[in-house]
Amino acid sequence: MSESPVPHEPPIYRRIADGLRARIHAGELRDGDRLPGENALMAEYAIARATARQALAVLINEGLAVPKRGSGVYVRQFKPIRRHGARRLSREQWGQGRAIWDADARGRPFTVDRVEVALERAAEDVARVLDSDQVWVRRRRYLVDARPVQLATSYFPAHLVEGSAITLTDTGPGGVYARLAELGVPPAHFTEEVRARMPNPRESNLLDLPGGTPVIVIARTAYASDGRPVELNEMILDSAAYVLQYDFDA
Amino acid sequence: MSESPVPHEPPIYRRIADGLRARIHAGELRDGDRLPGENALMAEYAIARATARQALAVLINEGLAVPKRGSGVYVRQFKPIRRHGARRLSREQWGQGRAIWDADARGRPFTVDRVEVALERAAEDVARVLDSDQVWVRRRRYLVDARPVQLATSYFPAHLVEGSAITLTDTGPGGVYARLAELGVPPAHFTEEVRARMPNPRESNLLDLPGGTPVIVIARTAYASDGRPVELNEMILDSAAYVLQYDFDA
DNA sequence: GAGTGGTCTAGACCACCCC
DNA sequence: GGGTGGTCTAGACCACTCT
Numbered sequence: 001m002s003e004s005p006v007p008h009e010p011p012i013y014r015r016i017a018d019g020l021r022a023r024i025h026a027g028e029l030r031d032g033d034r035l036p037g038e039n040a041l042m043a044e045y046a047i048a049r050a051t052a053r054q055a056l057a058v059l060i061n062e063g064l065a066v067p068k069r070g071s072g073v074y075v076r077q078f079k080p081i082r083r084h085g086a087r088r089l090s091r092e093q094w095g096q097g098r099a100i101w102d103a104d105a106r107g108r109p110f111t112v113d114r115v116e117v118a119l120e121r122a123a124e125d126v127a128r129v130l131d132s133d134q135v136w137v138r139r140r141r142y143l144v145d146a147r148p149v150q151l152a153t154s155y156f157p158a159h160l161v162e163g164s165a166i167t168l169t170d171t172g173p174g175g176v177y178a179r180l181a182e183l184g185v186p187p188a189h190f191t192e193e194v195r196a197r198m199p200n201p202r203e204s205n206l207l208d209l210p211g212g213t214p215v216i217v218i219a220r221t222a223y224a225s226d227g228r229p230v231e232l233n234e235m236i237l238d239s240a241a242y243v244l245q246y247d248f249d250a
Numbered sequence: 251m252s253e254s255p256v257p258h259e260p261p262i263y264r265r266i267a268d269g270l271r272a273r274i275h276a277g278e279l280r281d282g283d284r285l286p287g288e289n290a291l292m293a294e295y296a297i298a299r300a301t302a303r304q305a306l307a308v309l310i311n312e313g314l315a316v317p318k319r320g321s322g323v324y325v326r327q328f329k330p331i332r333r334h335g336a337r338r339l340s341r342e343q344w345g346q347g348r349a350i351w352d353a354d355a356r357g358r359p360f361t362v363d364r365v366e367v368a369l370e371r372a373a374e375d376v377a378r379v380l381d382s383d384q385v386w387v388r389r390r391r392y393l394v395d396a397r398p399v400q401l402a403t404s405y406f407p408a409h410l411v412e413g414s415a416i417t418l419t420d421t422g423p424g425g426v427y428a429r430l431a432e433l434g435v436p437p438a439h440f441t442e443e444v445r446a447r448m449p450n451p452r453e454s455n456l457l458d459l460p461g462g463t464p465v466i467v468i469a470r471t472a473y474a475s476d477g478r479p480v481e482l483n484e485m486i487l488d489s490a491a492y493v494l495q496y497d498f499d500a
Numbered sequence: 501g502a503g504t505g506g507t508c509t510a511g512a513c514c515a516c517c518c519c
Numbered sequence: 520g521g522g523t524g525g526t527c528t529a530g531a532c533c534a535c536t537c538t
Binding site for chain 2: 525526527528529530534535536537
């Protein structure tokens with residue numbers, strides 16, 4: 001009496017989404033092209049409005065499409081910035097009056113935004129890494145082509161950087177790494193921890209992220225040659241704007 | 251006559267989602283706890299079913315919650331595997347009969363699954379990187395604690411590895427890197443390119459990903475000491491299962 | 501069997517964009 | 520002004536889970 005277990009057909013909204021996705025990957029729908037809208041899908045497939053919305057939501061949540069109010073849903077593009085790991089932190093770059101970020105924008109103009117500098121009580125995990133309860137915190141946002149692409153928060157042990165330009169909005173030529181060198185603790189070693197997740201609402205807002213865009217989180221710890229941690233930098237990157245590159249020998 | 255531009259209240263479904271998110275971050279709702287379901291939200295806020303669903307969908311798409319059919323919506327956890335970049339590829343590890351992956355599971359048992367080996371015509375980008383039209387392709391899936399965590403596809407120039415154990419399902423002790431060494435082209439340099447995006451349906455299936463989980467994509471190219479590329483390995487990682495770590499000196 | 505999430509219909513009003 | 524996506528209601532049937 002048992003029914004043979006037939007593999008279920010996917011629901012309509014999935015089949016519609018699959019069809020649109022295939023057309024995107026086939027190049028039939030290209031970067032910036034307008035997808036069939038809710039009304040078009042309702043007519044074409046004889047479905048209710050909510051079902052058409054559901055199909056489009058799939059592609060939006062996959063990051064393949066972006067909705068524009070009052071206009072339509074459009075195919076999305078991916079033109080990333082290449083961020084180099086090891087190389088970009090080499091001594092040549094921060095030893096000669098150049099800020100690290102220079103290397104990232106690769107000739108494209110970039111700006112810094114929403115700079116905040118404050119002395120704060122360290123959160124538990126920050127305190128553990130830096131071995132310090134009080135920290136100077138530097139927050140800022142980076143933009144390329146007027147588009148926000150990264151949020152960054154740097155933490156420094158308070159006792160280490162007190163009185164230096166690191167506690168000022170303008171850190172001077174060479175940035176914080178040049179200042180750390182002047183303090184006798186030039187960074188000698190870096191550890192970067194990288195993960196990815198969906199953004200929280202604050203990050204989504206500050207980075208102006210459309211739905212379906214994950215963020216890459218990089219926690220970079222800089223150590224002086226004696227092994228003391230001198231900076232913890234947490235970076236939140238728009239994953240649609242970045243490719244990370246790491247080079248190393250066997 | 252102009253209305254002063256009042257900042258709009260967020261829609262109900264957003265406010266409900268914000269409330270639940272706050273309770274999760276406050277620790278009031280913890281890993282694995284059950285969230286209020288659709289019916290509970292309908293009653294509590296006097297809203298329609300679709301609106302309650304929409305609120306829960308926000309958290310699901312953020313990767314903070316996982317729906318279980320017929321049961322409820324649950325708070326999600328993040329217990330990652332630590333994958334080391336530079337260090338894990340050091341000569342000590344692949345020079346002595348140990349496969350690379352050993353280092354990743356950190357003592358936890360791991361298994362390999364769905365191994366496929368084939369000679370194929372290279373896709374355009376693969377052909378460009380490896381400078382070869384014909385490639386041997388090795389596909390497999392990695393599982394930790396019986397849970398799929400990574401898909402990997404390795405490409406080798408066909409003329410280079412023809413006749414070696416790299417073209418067999420079982421590559422022997424030390425894995426493909428030991429075989430490349432025997433062929434006179436031990437990997438001397440690696441480049442890893444890292445990005446993050448939402449998974450496509452195939453990846454979502456093979457990795458058994460709940461909604462709101464991005465994947466990390468690593469494209470690793472291995473070069474012999476003469477600069478020739480000898481392997482291109484594309485890895486698709488469940489972002490909820492991994493933290494990448496890269497160490498380097500200034 | 502009762503409760504849960506998954507899918508779907510058929511409406512409605514709104515803000516926004518483009519013509 | 521007409522079309523678009525954004526939000527919301529009030530229903531319905533289904534498959535699945537738990538007990």
